[in-house]
Amino acid sequence: MRTASTRGAAGGGRARERRRGALRRLAAVGACGALLCAAPGAAAAADGPRTWWVGPGGSIQEAVDRAASGDTVEIAAGTYREAVCVVGKGLTIRGAGREATTITWPDWGAGAPLPEVAPTPCWEAQERADEEDDGTTLADDVSGLFFLGPDAPVRVQDLGTLNHPANGVAVWGGWGVEVRGTRGVAHERYGVLAADSHDVVVADNLELGWDRGAPWYSGTAGVSVGDSDGARAGVLGNTVVGYNLGVFVKESRGGTVAGNTLTGNCAGVLLFDDSATEVPDTTRHVEGGDWAVVDNTVTANNRYCLVGRDGTQRVSGTGVAVTNADHVLVARNTITDHRPWTPEGAEPVNFPSGAVALVAFAAPPGTDPAGAVPPGTVEDVLVTGNTTAGNVPQDVWVTHAVPGSPLQDPGARVVVESSGCTVASLAERCG
Numbered sequence: 001m002r003t004a005s006t007r008g009a010a011g012g013g014r015a016r017e018r019r020r021g022a023l024r025r026l027a028a029v030g031a032c033g034a035l036l037c038a039a040p041g042a043a044a045a046a047d048g049p050r051t052w053w054v055g056p057g058g059s060i061q062e063a064v065d066r067a068a069s070g071d072t073v074e075i076a077a078g079t080y081r082e083a084v085c086v087v088g089k090g091l092t093i094r095g096a097g098r099e100a101t102t103i104t105w106p107d108w109g110a111g112a113p114l115p116e117v118a119p120t121p122c123w124e125a126q127e128r129a130d131e132e133d134d135g136t137t138l139a140d141d142v143s144g145l146f147f148l149g150p151d152a153p154v155r156v157q158d159l160g161t162l163n164h165p166a167n168g169v170a171v172w173g174g175w176g177v178e179v180r181g182t183r184g185v186a187h188e189r190y191g192v193l194a195a196d197s198h199d200v201v202v203a204d205n206l207e208l209g210w211d212r213g214a215p216w217y218s219g220t221a222g223v224s225v226g227d228s229d230g231a232r233a234g235v236l237g238n239t240v241v242g243y244n245l246g247v248f249v250k251e252s253r254g255g256t257v258a259g260n261t262l263t264g265n266c267a268g269v270l271l272f273d274d275s276a277t278e279v280p281d282t283t284r285h286v287e288g289g290d291w292a293v294v295d296n297t298v299t300a301n302n303r304y305c306l307v308g309r310d311g312t313q314r315v316s317g318t319g320v321a322v323t324n325a326d327h328v329l330v331a332r333n334t335i336t337d338h339r340p341w342t343p344e345g346a347e348p349v350n351f352p353s354g355a356v357a358l359v360a361f362a363a364p365p366g367t368d369p370a371g372a373v374p375p376g377t378v379e380d381v382l383v384t385g386n387t388t389a390g391n392v393p394q395d396v397w398v399t400h401a402v403p404g405s406p407l408q409d410p411g412a413r414v415v416v417e418s419s420g421c422t423v424a425s426l427a428e429r430c431g
Helices: 002-032 040-044 060-066 121-129 424-429
Strands: 036-038 051-054 072-075 078-081 084-087 092-094 101-104 145-148 154-157 160-162 167-172 175-180 183-185 190-195 198-203 206-208 221-228 233-236 239-241 245-258 261-263 267-272 289-294 297-299 305-307 313-315 318-323 326-331 334-336 354-359 379-384 387-389 396-398 414-417
Touching: 051 060, 060 072, 060 084, 084 121, 121 145, 167 175, 167 183, 175 190, 190 198, 190 206, 198 221, 206 221, 221 233, 221 239, 245 261, 261 267, 267 289, 267 297, 318 326, 334 354, 354 379, 354 414, 396 414
Parallel strands: 051 072, 072 092, 078 101, 084 145, 092 154, 101 160, 145 167, 154 175, 160 183, 167 190, 175 198, 183 206, 190 221, 198 233, 206 239, 221 245, 233 245, 239 261, 245 267, 245 289, 261 297, 267 318, 289 326, 297 334, 318 354, 326 379, 334 387, 354 396, 379 414
Antiparallel strands: 036 051, 305 313
């Protein structure tokens, strides 16, 4: 009896303690669930990564500021009006789903000015590098999530960003970068940008541009890898609609653009070897090339937009363009229904349209920064096994020198295996 009674008393006590513990845990969750707290198990592990939880009404920036490299920030479903700057840290930032967790900025455009912001290293870095912004304010330099010089891998997944005037998600100077399963809407520069970074994966994201009209128009690109030597990048399975460029690879070497769906942009894919980097500054040169563009669906990218440093390149109806880059494979893509379009009263399109354009040109005079290295010509390119239909005026355009224009002849080993190759003077290059 005593033994049984003792067992019963001990058992009942433990049960009550478990109930009290459960109530305390529920109370703790109630106290911090709407704000910010470290996960109990992680908080006890002083030497290991921690998980920081942000709920509706809480601050993602506060969580980021308290976190250490290697930590995780979990963001509950909800809408968070923030622009988050992460300096010198590699974190995992994860939402509850790209339709459930949204980091947003106020609507802006004609009649709705951008809100002023306090200086941060991120917004100041953006302003220094961005030739298109208003140099009198940082208001147009903010991003949804901006990682500046992380010292550990960066992972962003399962969340949305909306309306930021710079980027949705940007990583500068990163390594081990993964952005997956996000949704970006109406950003003025890039939906997702990895710049001056390597070992990059941008996968399964949805990027939707928004044309605000002059002087903003739509954003530069839905996804971009820029200014990255040895990028080892994969741009995989993304969908981009309504940007100037669907996927923009600039001054970067080494990667794959595969399985993406790109439609309703001005150009689907642009691989571009420029004369100088932009991030973090213009002092470097990367020989752009060594990319595979394969197994993408590129359809009706017929918006009209102005591109280039001086805005003199007018683009519409281009599927895949390779400009000044070398060692590029364009294969097994479905590229259809590209037809250049010029709005009433606008200057006509002057960038090659069609399914694939292989372009070599010199920078317009006065547009290169001091010390820039002229890019090479387009060379060592193979275009093969693509499915093309409904592209106007041709399926494949191969560069050739035109007096009085910046266009130049291609370099060696440009091979096009397509019946649509249309450049009479270089017809022998079409296999």
